[in-house]
Amino acid sequence: MTLDAATEARLHKDRTRQDWDAAATGWDKHTPAIRAWLGPATEAMISMAGVAPGLSVLDVAAGAGDQTLDLAARVGPRGRVVASDISANILALAARNAADAGYRNVATHLADAEQLDLDANAFDAAVCRLGLMFLPDPLAGLTQIHRSLKPGGRFCSMVFAGPDQNPCLRILMTTAMRHAGLPPRDPFQPGGLVSLGRPGLIDALFQQAGFSAVATTRMDAPFRMPGTAHYLEFIRDAAGPILHILSPLDAPARAAAWADIAGQLDAFQTADGWAGPNTLLLTVGLK
Numbered sequence: 001m002t003l004d005a006a007t008e009a010r011l012h013k014d015r016t017r018q019d020w021d022a023a024a025t026g027w028d029k030h031t032p033a034i035r036a037w038l039g040p041a042t043e044a045m046i047s048m049a050g051v052a053p054g055l056s057v058l059d060v061a062a063g064a065g066d067q068t069l070d071l072a073a074r075v076g077p078r079g080r081v082v083a084s085d086i087s088a089n090i091l092a093l094a095a096r097n098a099a100d101a102g103y104r105n106v107a108t109h110l111a112d113a114e115q116l117d118l119d120a121n122a123f124d125a126a127v128c129r130l131g132l133m134f135l136p137d138p139l140a141g142l143t144q145i146h147r148s149l150k151p152g153g154r155f156c157s158m159v160f161a162g163p164d165q166n167p168c169l170r171i172l173m174t175t176a177m178r179h180a181g182l183p184p185r186d187p188f189q190p191g192g193l194v195s196l197g198r199p200g201l202i203d204a205l206f207q208q209a210g211f212s213a214v215a216t217t218r219m220d221a222p223f224r225m226p227g228t229a230h231y232l233e234f235i236r237d238a239a240g241p242i243l244h245i246l247s248p249l250d251a252p253a254r255a256a257a258w259a260d261i262a263g264q265l266d267a268f269q270t271a272d273g274w275a276g277p278n279t280l281l282l283t284v285g286l287k
């Protein structure tokens with residue numbers, strides 16, 4: 001039996017929600033490591049989106065809210081931030097983290113980024129950190145974000161560059177797929193980790209969604225850890241898509257997959273610790 005496109009899309013969304021519901025506490029637990037990894041790129045993303053005191057900002061695929069807190073600090077008490085995500089579990093952590101940090105200017109909105117269900121012309125700025133590439137239809141998400149912005153508002157997204165610039169992600173994906181008995185997948189297939197890393201693709205999508213003055217900046221953001229085992233602990237706790245691929249395997253088969261991955265990631269061990277190359281694309285557009 002073949003599924004129609006609408007059923008296929010709904011099942012994909014259900015899986016995404018379940019994967020991130022399951023990985024929510026793991027992603028949140030590793031916030032200090034994520035902050036060390038993405039801190040400079042996050043600062044750049046927030047500045048490129050023109051976030052400033054008093055503005056209202058939409059944070060798409062906000063996760064556990066690490067960048068939401070930076071946005072809340074930047075807009076200050078007269079501004080507001082709406083953190084949106086498809087996973088209720090991870091969004092609950094964003095709400096808790098904002099409350100624990102004392103921010104009263106953060107609200108949450110549970111929604112698929114492709115169907116945001118927000119008012120048109122409502123936000124001065126928007127960001128999306130490491131979320132857009134998971135959308136099977138990123139143009140639909142970009143169109144929704146464009147609609148939610150006021151004229152003159154800016155949106156900045158952060159996604160992974162292509163597989164050649166992100167060898168650790170390539171190792172994780174190809175090795176997990178092989179151990180799961182799945183055929184190799186086109187890394188640029190929509191919804192994949194590096195799917196928006198195809199040269200020129202993200203700029204073209206921004207333009208198709210209606211954004212002008214579109215520009216992409218490439219940023220190196222190596223992931224530094226004391227050793228391979230520390231990086232693997234992060235991946236095993238928090239990387240929803242990889243955990244999903246390995247989930248059908250029994251315990252010994254899964255252990256073999258992780259051992260294979262660890263052996264390949266050891267190539268990035270240096271005298272000063274483990275440093276996994278990682279390249280990000282920051283894309284900005286104006287409504």
Ligand SMILES: C[S@@+](CC[C@H](N)C(=O)[O-])C[C@H]1O[C@@H](n2cnc3c(N)ncnc32)[C@H](O)[C@@H]1O
Nearest residue numbers: 020061062063085086087112113129130131134
């Ligand atoms: C890698 S995490 C990034 C979280 C956060 N932005 C950060 O950088 O810490 C990816 C996030 O994208 C969310 N996500 C995936 N697909 C989504 C969709 N279709 N709509 C909204 N959020 C989605 C996941 O639930 C998850 O929270």
